[in-house]
Amino acid sequence: MPELRSGARRGRGTPSNPVVQAEGPSAAGTSRRGRVARSRRAANENKVGRSGEVEEIKFLEERGDLFGGERKGEEEGGGERRMEDCDSGARSAEKPPAAEEEGSTAPLPDKVQVGNSPIFKIERKLGKGGFGQVYVGRRISGANGTDRIGVQGPVEVALKFEHKSSKGCNYGPPYEWQVYNTLGGIHGVPRVHFKGRQGDYYIMVMDMLGPSLWDVWNNNSHTMSIEMVACIAIEAISILEKVHSKGYVHGDVKPENFLLGPPGTPEEKNLFLVDLGLATRWKDNSTGQHVEYDQRPDVFRGTVRYASVHAHLGRTGSRRDDLESLAYTLIFLLRGRLPWQGYQGENKGFLVCKKKMATSPESLCCFCPQPFRQFVEYVVNLKFDEEPNYAKCISLFDGIVGPNPDIRPINTDGAQKVGQKRGRLLMEEEDEEQPKKKIRMGTPATQWISVYNARRPMKQRYHYNVADTRLAQHIDKGNEDCLFISGVASCTNLWALIMDAGTGFTSQVYELSPSFLHKEWIMEQWEKNYYITAIAGANNGSSLVVMSRGSHYAQQSYKVSDSFPFKWINKKWREGFYVTSMATAGSRWAIVMSRGAGFSDQVVELDFLYPSEGIHRRWDNGYRITATAATWDQAAFVLSVPKRKPVDETQETLRTSAFPSQHVKDKWAKSLYIASICYGRTVS
Numbered sequence: 001m002p003e004l005r006s007g008a009r010r011g012r013g014t015p016s017n018p019v020v021q022a023e024g025p026s027a028a029g030t031s032r033r034g035r036v037a038r039s040r041r042a043a044n045e046n047k048v049g050r051s052g053e054v055e056e057i058k059f060l061e062e063r064g065d066l067f068g069g070e071r072k073g074e075e076e077g078g079g080e081r082r083m084e085d086c087d088s089g090a091r092s093a094e095k096p097p098a099a100e101e102e103g104s105t106a107p108l109p110d111k112v113q114v115g116n117s118p119i120f121k122i123e124r125k126l127g128k129g130g131f132g133q134v135y136v137g138r139r140i141s142g143a144n145g146t147d148r149i150g151v152q153g154p155v156e157v158a159l160k161f162e163h164k165s166s167k168g169c170n171y172g173p174p175y176e177w178q179v180y181n182t183l184g185g186i187h188g189v190p191r192v193h194f195k196g197r198q199g200d201y202y203i204m205v206m207d208m209l210g211p212s213l214w215d216v217w218n219n220n221s222h223t224m225s226i227e228m229v230a231c232i233a234i235e236a237i238s239i240l241e242k243v244h245s246k247g248y249v250h251g252d253v254k255p256e257n258f259l260l261g262p263p264g265t266p267e268e269k270n271l272f273l274v275d276l277g278l279a280t281r282w283k284d285n286s287t288g289q290h291v292e293y294d295q296r297p298d299v300f301r302g303t304v305r306y307a308s309v310h311a312h313l314g315r316t317g318s319r320r321d322d323l324e325s326l327a328y329t330l331i332f333l334l335r336g337r338l339p340w341q342g343y344q345g346e347n348k349g350f351l352v353c354k355k356k357m358a359t360s361p362e363s364l365c366c367f368c369p370q371p372f373r374q375f376v377e378y379v380v381n382l383k384f385d386e387e388p389n390y391a392k393c394i395s396l397f398d399g400i401v402g403p404n405p406d407i408r409p410i411n412t413d414g415a416q417k418v419g420q421k422r423g424r425l426l427m428e429e430e431d432e433e434q435p436k437k438k439i440r441m442g443t444p445a446t447q448w449i450s451v452y453n454a455r456r457p458m459k460q461r462y463h464y465n466v467a468d469t470r471l472a473q474h475i476d477k478g479n480e481d482c483l484f485i486s487g488v489a490s491c492t493n494l495w496a497l498i499m500d501a502g503t504g505f506t507s508q509v510y511e512l513s514p515s516f517l518h519k520e521w522i523m524e525q526w527e528k529n530y531y532i533t534a535i536a537g538a539n540n541g542s543s544l545v546v547m548s549r550g551s552h553y554a555q556q557s558y559k560v561s562d563s564f565p566f567k568w569i570n571k572k573w574r575e576g577f578y579v580t581s582m583a584t585a586g587s588r589w590a591i592v593m594s595r596g597a598g599f600s601d602q603v604v605e606l607d608f609l610y611p612s613e614g615i616h617r618r619w620d621n622g623y624r625i626t627a628t629a630a631t632w633d634q635a636a637f638v639l640s641v642p643k644r645k646p647v648d649e650t651q652e653t654l655r656t657s658a659f660p661s662q663h664v665k666d667k668w669a670k671s672l673y674i675a676s677i678c679y680g681r682t683v684s
């Protein structure tokens, strides 16, 4: 039981169901400091410089909307497609059917000549993706269509056709062309010889390559030797290092996008990375700085099976994502299957992401040699802007591949040139370093997540483990003492209540309802100019809604949804609403958004664990947490930039397995007051 300060009342809870309340200092109350216990129990704590605020309301209710709800099904057998739900501006959404499906309206030409290229006759098809189709082109003239065949350039090339109306083109040259301008011809990326438009098609003339790693795996009874996969690892890492060194992230690393050189040629054991259509810059071209971190949970770019968890969660792509996708690619080639294959339906993206998070590197790599586990462990723990240690990664696989590079199944020239010796040295040096904190490997836990803001001394009181029947008496007593409810939460169907003197409300009503949420009651209160200022939901589906007068909300809207309704939030943001409260009941979410909330900007951090890195990055950019909610497997944080900057912006968070009763008192002693609290998924 927490130590209670003198003057606070202890409720009459049973030992197994203790009802507890405590009270913060009034402006005059200074005697508390001496009595606050100094010891601090184990808790996960985070802090930032200075704090946030909240404000106002009106109505409307919508239902539906699933997190990742517009994902498409997965084709089994290596045929996955990238997909993207978006209203982000970048290279866009689902790929349209290739020209073949568009039928006779857009027949391919027999011959191709673009720019001052020779003429190429179109021969057999090499492959097809969601955006383009690729054919063999045989040179039948010299440059500019002259007769001097054989003078320059390869006789056989690959011709990649993209229809002008393809989303990759947007009626202009494909975005991929721009990326090839920088990356074409670097180690492991095919050269582009010519590009241009002919009729309805944008055509790229590039080096002809051979089968993809998926083809090789598929033609070899869905197997690949350990040595072959280790060589692929080494070479792929060195290719990614080159790509990254030019400021780009590939964004769609998978077996289908690694091609070998043409069979029977000196390049047949060389590895190449193709399909640069989803590449993005990690390094800002003009400033040379790392691009800014962001999370847009409704945006997904990549291929579900191989995408990094961060990509699933809509985080800005960075170098770590390519390496995580490479890790899944290698394990797929080695084991023939990934644990998250086989999910179907609308919710597939969400389920795959959840499974990836829940799969430890040990279990993912249980049948693989040790270096693969080490690689997975390393890449899933990389930070957003961390420079991967490519040489170290390459050196992990050194011991698996044969000593003689000339007889390796895949050429590892790139890695030999740049990395291996350096890698060994680095490995030795790093062994002496402290082990890094393992972000993805903590034990999943369900905890209280509490957020504290610096404020001028004020009275605050908390109650927890409050059964339905005892709510009224605590609230009435608080109101008698001029306190209003500032926050509510629920744990194991018992309520937690935060009341304080700093809300600015003039009156308040609340309802405990068996439903999540009780629309009729809310609408009635809206009519009377009360706006929702706090909500909580219990696992049994009941809810506690608090509505107040005196907030500055001008209009309000809420949504109850089976998954985190980011798309809806995004839509409401555009209409001038900001999230002002949120809660969960079981796995359902309720989000309240208000106009006149007093924020100038707002973002969401959503994860399967406490998103420590994201929260720190947001803090650094001036955001403060203004709403929290968590289910048993996801935690969401809304962070806002207040229009009126508070004098003291300090904000701290805590994660504790028990209600943080003692911690709250420690915070009060430092003039930090609970601003938000919820119970749900974290990682300890």
Ligand SMILES: Nc1ncnc2c1ncn2[C@@H]1O[C@H](COP(=O)(O)OP(=O)(O)OP(=O)(O)O)[C@@H](O)[C@H]1O
Pocket (backbone or CB within 6 Å): 082, 095, 126, 127, 128, 129, 130, 131, 132, 133, 134, 158, 160, 190, 206, 207, 208, 209, 210, 212, 256, 257, 259, 274, 275, 276, 277
């Ligand atoms: N240079 C090449 N040489 C030989 N085959 C190629 C070459 N480029 C692409 N291919 C084949 O064509 C297929 C489609 O190419 P690519 O992936 O570039 O197209 P896309 O439409 O952008 O595909 P995706 O839908 O995967 O993004 C590849 O999977 C590969 O089999």
